[in-house]
Amino acid sequence: MSNLKDPSLLKGACLVDGAWVQAASGETIDVTNPADGSVVGRVPNLAPEEMPAVIAAARKAQKDWAALAAKDRSAKLRRWFELMLENVDDLGLIMTLEQGKPLAEAKGEIAYAASFIEWFAEEAKRVYGDTIPAPRANQRITVIRQPVGVTAAITPWNFPAAMITRKAAPALAAGCSMIVRPADLTPLSALALGELAVRAGIPAGVLQVVTGSASKIGKVLTDSEVVTKLSFTGSTEVGRLLMAQCAPTIKKMSLELGGNAPFIVFDDADLDAAVEGAIASKYRNAGQTCVCANRLYVQRGIYEAFAAKLAEKVKALKVGNGIEPGTEIGPMIEPKALDKVEDHIADAVSKGAKLILGGKRLGGLYFEPAILTGVTSEMKVAKEETFGPLAPLFVFDTEEEVIAMANDTIFGLAAYFYTRDHARMVRVSEGLEYGMVGHNTGLISNEVAPFGGVKQSGLGREGSKYGIEEYLELKYICSAL
Numbered sequence: 001m002s003n004l005k006d007p008s009l010l011k012g013a014c015l016v017d018g019a020w021v022q023a024a025s026g027e028t029i030d031v032t033n034p035a036d037g038s039v040v041g042r043v044p045n046l047a048p049e050e051m052p053a054v055i056a057a058a059r060k061a062q063k064d065w066a067a068l069a070a071k072d073r074s075a076k077l078r079r080w081f082e083l084m085l086e087n088v089d090d091l092g093l094i095m096t097l098e099q100g101k102p103l104a105e106a107k108g109e110i111a112y113a114a115s116f117i118e119w120f121a122e123e124a125k126r127v128y129g130d131t132i133p134a135p136r137a138n139q140r141i142t143v144i145r146q147p148v149g150v151t152a153a154i155t156p157w158n159f160p161a162a163m164i165t166r167k168a169a170p171a172l173a174a175g176c177s178m179i180v181r182p183a184d185l186t187p188l189s190a191l192a193l194g195e196l197a198v199r200a201g202i203p204a205g206v207l208q209v210v211t212g213s214a215s216k217i218g219k220v221l222t223d224s225e226v227v228t229k230l231s232f233t234g235s236t237e238v239g240r241l242l243m244a245q246c247a248p249t250i251k252k253m254s255l256e257l258g259g260n261a262p263f264i265v266f267d268d269a270d271l272d273a274a275v276e277g278a279i280a281s282k283y284r285n286a287g288q289t290c291v292c293a294n295r296l297y298v299q300r301g302i303y304e305a306f307a308a309k310l311a312e313k314v315k316a317l318k319v320g321n322g323i324e325p326g327t328e329i330g331p332m333i334e335p336k337a338l339d340k341v342e343d344h345i346a347d348a349v350s351k352g353a354k355l356i357l358g359g360k361r362l363g364g365l366y367f368e369p370a371i372l373t374g375v376t377s378e379m380k381v382a383k384e385e386t387f388g389p390l391a392p393l394f395v396f397d398t399e400e401e402v403i404a405m406a407n408d409t410i411f412g413l414a415a416y417f418y419t420r421d422h423a424r425m426v427r428v429s430e431g432l433e434y435g436m437v438g439h440n441t442g443l444i445s446n447e448v449a450p451f452g453g454v455k456q457s458g459l460g461r462e463g464s465k466y467g468i469e470e471y472l473e474l475k476y477i478c479s480a481l
């Protein structure tokens with residue numbers, strides 16, 4: 001990474017109690033560039049036996065951090081936010097090299113990630129309580145909000161920075177400490193954020209970043225009686241496992257899990273806008289996004305026209321190494337991601353769908369963006385998250401039919417629809433069983449709105465004024481005069 005303006009942002013150590021440490025065993029994990037397989041960094045393979053010290057540091061630091069005036073916590077978070085923006089070029093490059101997304105997208109994610117820190121730096125000052133009229137004359141009732149304490153986050157590889165700040169910023173704003181365990185595939189962005197947190201003056205132990213076996217470190221965190229909250233973003237399968245592991249200690253949990261987003265285009269939609277929205281939603285991050293369109297439902301009257309326009313635009317998308325200017329789709333994260341897209345295409349084609357564009361491996365981890373037509377609910381793409389650059393087009397006739405099809409899934413994260421009819425907008429928004437709905441837009445994520453799903457897509461909300469509540473407990477105080 002000789003191109004970094006500030007090479008000291010590239011860390012090969014864990015951030016524990018304010019110090020950069022190696023695993024006692026000296027073992028490391030290679031971080032590779034999905035664009036060419038080269039090793040871009042090495043991080044410690046911390047053993048589970050090394051975790052109690054991390055948890056103890058988080059407990060010790062949390063008390064003093066919570067005791068600071070909210071305004072002082074806010075100022076440190078604000079500085080962290082500023083440092084992220086000052087270092088956007090380096091942070092973007094680190095992300096592209098370990099994750100593969102195009103540099104412009106990576107820098108966009110850094111700005112998006114930083115926006116959560118800015119937002120919660122402001123929210124830190126607005127953690128209000130209540131007074132409640134008491135049922136007896138000699139009583140006074142007050143309600144205060146207090147930090148939940150020591151928290152932990154387990155985060156995925158697809159958004160290596162934003163999934164951390166969307167958890168750490170509200171946690172720290174509320175007065176919690178947080179132990180972050182990023183994905184093995186993309187730990188370098190997390191460690192760079194840790195370095196900037198140190199530079200921002202966030203005290204030792206308040207934010208720690210550990211790398212090593214997910215299941216072993218995860219088990220120590222979930223078993224701990226000191227860790228009172230776990231926030232996880234990743235697959236529904238691992239979310240279920242972690243929920244079970246957290247049951248014995250009755251931990252508070254936030255879970256941002258899988259999605260299977262429907263993207264519905266009605267006959268009356270602005271077709272060009274719908275195609276643009278579909279591309280933004282479906283092909284961003286090579287389709288490796290939990291909120292990305294997974295099933296595209298197009299009303300019969302415009303089905304052919306939509307398919308043709310979409311194919312024309314998708315064909316022009318430039319696939320390549322994320323650091324090359326103009327790249328719009330980078331490599332996928334790992335071989336099994338390509339296997340899954342290929343499997344979904346093969347399954348659909350074997351059941352009668354037609355591959356009208358792409359769908360081929362382009363060498364290494366590159367995959368040609370694909371479109372399927374004639375897709376039906378019997379195919380795997382209807383039930384499973386593809387997590388890749390494949391747009392399967394289903395046809396529908398009526399509003400009732402498409403709402404039923406859209407809701408026919410265990411998931412309920414994000415849904416999108418395009419219509420210019422106002423009454424339909426209200427009916428469909430209310431009828432979709434999803435935590436987030438985009439109307440005439442394919443991009444819904446931002447720091448001011450509550451991000452999260454219903455059904456098996458998870459628990460809790462991140463971002464927005466609601467996000468900080470996940471890190472606060474209510475305490476009711478009844479005072480007899």
Ligand SMILES: NC(=O)C1=CN([C@@H]2O[C@H](COP(=O)(O)OP(=O)(O)OC[C@H]3O[C@@H](n4cnc5c(N)ncnc54)[C@H](OP(=O)(O)O)[C@@H]3O)[C@@H](O)[C@H]2O)C=CC1
Nearest residue numbers: 155156182183184214215218234235238256257290385387
């Ligand atoms: N909601 C979302 O944003 C995401 C959803 N997904 C969905 O999940 C699928 C699989 O992706 P994948 O990356 O494997 O997702 P996982 O759920 O396996 O991984 C997410 C995070 O959990 C960690 N993890 C994995 N197993 C355990 C465990 N037993 N205990 C504690 N932590 C664990 C991972 O670590 P490590 O990577 O080091 O193993 C990673 O940090 C995707 O195809 C997609 O459908 C994936 C990523 C994000």
Ligand SMILES: O=C(O)[C@H](O)CS(=O)(=O)O
Nearest residue numbers: 158159288289290291445
């Ligand atoms: O912020 C987003 O758009 C999402 O969090 C991306 S993902 O985690 O749902 O994939």
